[in-house]
Structure formats: structure tokens, C-alpha cells
Amino acid sequence: MSEREHAPHPPALPHRLADPVPVVLGGTAVWFLGFLVVLLVDRSNSTLIWTTVSGGLLGIIGYGVFYWQRRAARRGSRGAQQGLEDA
Known part of the structure; x- marks a missing residue:
């Protein structure tokens, strides 16, 4: 038998660290906050506007999936x- 078979298994992560919902929702909120900042600071930069809108929408879609x-x-x-049952 190899050493890997006798190695102890790592402990499970605490629920607050294993739950991806706060990260997904927080990241999506940051994209929409960035959108608002771009609207207030540099409305003429359409690349930044569409990048932040796309980031927020993809965050919503990702959370839906x-x-x-x-x-x-x-x-x-x-x-x-x-x-995902425990998340």
C-alpha cells in the first residue's frame, strides 16, 4: 500500500467558507456598482459601460445556473x- 492510502483526509470546510452564494452575489453587486461608477465618471466610454453591464448580467445568469x-x-x-446539497 502506498502512503497516499494511509494519509488522513482533510477536514470539511465550514459552511460559511463552502457556501458560494455570498461570493456570487457579492461579485455581481460589484459589477453593477462599477456600472454606476462608470455612468457617473466616464459616461462616454461605451466599452466600460458594456463590460460592467455584461459582468452583472453574467453574474445573474451564473447564479441562476x-x-x-x-x-x-x-x-x-x-x-x-x-x-451542492449542503451549500
Whole structure:
């Protein structure tokens, strides 16, 4: 037997560190805050405006996919991503 088989397993992360919801929602909020800052400071820079809008919208879409997968995992769907039941 190798050393890897006898190595102890690392402890599970505490729930507050394993839950991705605050990070996803916080990141999305930062993108929309950036959008407001760009509107107030440099409205003529359309690249920054569209970048921040896209970041915020992709954050919303990403959270929607995460929420959908977590619901599927909690109801026991075979196609759901594993490890989301406790999140």
C-alpha cells in the first residue's frame, strides 16, 4: 500500500467558507456598482459601460445556473452536480 492510502483526509470546510452564494452575489453587486461608477465618471466610454453591464448580467445568469443545479441536487436528480446539497 502506498502512503497516499494511509494519509488522513482533510477536514470539511465550514459552511460559511463552502457556501458560494455570498461570493456570487457579492461579485455581481460589484459589477453593477462599477456600472454606476462608470455612468457617473466616464459616461462616454461605451466599452466600460458594456463590460460592467455584461459582468452583472453574467453574474445573474451564473447564479441562476447555480441555483438550478443546487435544487436538482437537493431533490436527488441523477444529472445534477454533486456536492451542492449542503451549500
